[in-house]
Amino acid sequence: KAGVTQTPRYLIKTRGQQVTLSCSPISGHRSVSWYQQTPGQGLQFLFEYFSETQRNKGNFPGRFSGRQFSNSRSEMNVSTLELGDSALYLCASTPTVNTGELFFGEGSRLTVL
Amino acid sequence: GESVGLHLPTLSVQEGDNSIINCAYSNSASDYFIWYKQESGKGPQFIIDIRSNMDKRQGQRVTVLLNKTVKHLSLQIAATQPGDSAVYFCAENAGGTSYGKLTFGQGTILTVHP
Numbered sequence: 039k040a041g042v043t044q045t046p047r048y049l050i051k052t053r054g055q056q057v058t059l060s061c062s063p064i065s066g067h068r069s070v071s072w073y074q075q076t077p078g079q080g081l082q083f084l085f086e087y088f089s090e091t092q093r094n095k096g097n098f099p100g101r102f103s104g105r106q107f108s109n110s111r112s113e114m115n116v117s118t119l120e121l122g123d124s125a126l127y128l129c130a131s132t133p134t135v136n137t138g139e140l141f142f143g144e145g146s147r148l149t150v151l
Numbered sequence: 152g153e154s155v156g157l158h159l160p161t162l163s164v165q166e167g168d169n170s171i172i173n174c175a176y177s178n179s180a181s182d183y184f185i186w187y188k189q190e191s192g193k194g195p196q197f198i199i200d201i202r203s204n205m206d207k208r209q210g211q212r213v214t215v216l217l218n219k220t221v222k223h224l225s226l227q228i229a230a231t232q233p234g235d236s237a238v239y240f241c242a243e244n245a246g247g248t249s250y251g252k253l254t255f256g257q258g259t260i261l262t263v264h265p
Contacts, residue, residue: 071251086251142194
């Protein structure tokens with residue numbers, strides 16, 4: 039069974055631009071969560087989606103948004119990029135919402151110049 | 152200004168030794184705890200979990216201990232192998248019906264020497 043797939047794996051943007059990251063969960067998994075990982079703040083929760091509904095949102099500014107499609111694939115968008123948005127963005131999926139056994143992808147490494 | 156990186160705790164052991172990685176949590180409402188392992192260039196990988204109605208749970212070569220009185224969690228790895236070298240994170244969930252929202256600890260770097 040294929041794992042969680044995130045695209046693109048690496049990208050470079052400049053301040054003020056926007057970026058869209060994509061996540062394809064494991065087949066049959068309906069819950070998708072997003073995390074930001076930085077050396078300074080560690081792993082921080084961004085969003086959680088289940089059946090196209092956002093169930094939880096972390097403490098990030100409104101520039102960070104996401105959505106989930108009917109096939110459980112998810113995207114997150116960051117608008118008006120800042121240098122501090124440089125990070126590894128990780129997507130994780132689970133078959134249901136009542137388990138902390140998240141299956142993570144390898145992440146999208148965003149560099150903002 | 153420039154952000155300061157986390158200074159992760161480190162643990163260095165010899166192959167075959169037992170390793171103990173510790174984690175303190177602060178949220179008394181947390182009722183579910185998980186350990187993850189992250190190897191370089193990869194996403195975190197689930198190791199083992201424990202709910203607050205338990206104080207010990209064992210897996211293959213790993214044991215998690217939970218002490219709710221002092222809000223402390225530990226991961227014990229038996230007969231540590233070079234392949235166990237990674238960053239280990241504890242994570243907690245503060246209850247409710249959604250477990251995708253986890254609060255991760257800062258992580259511990261485990262280095263296993265052959």
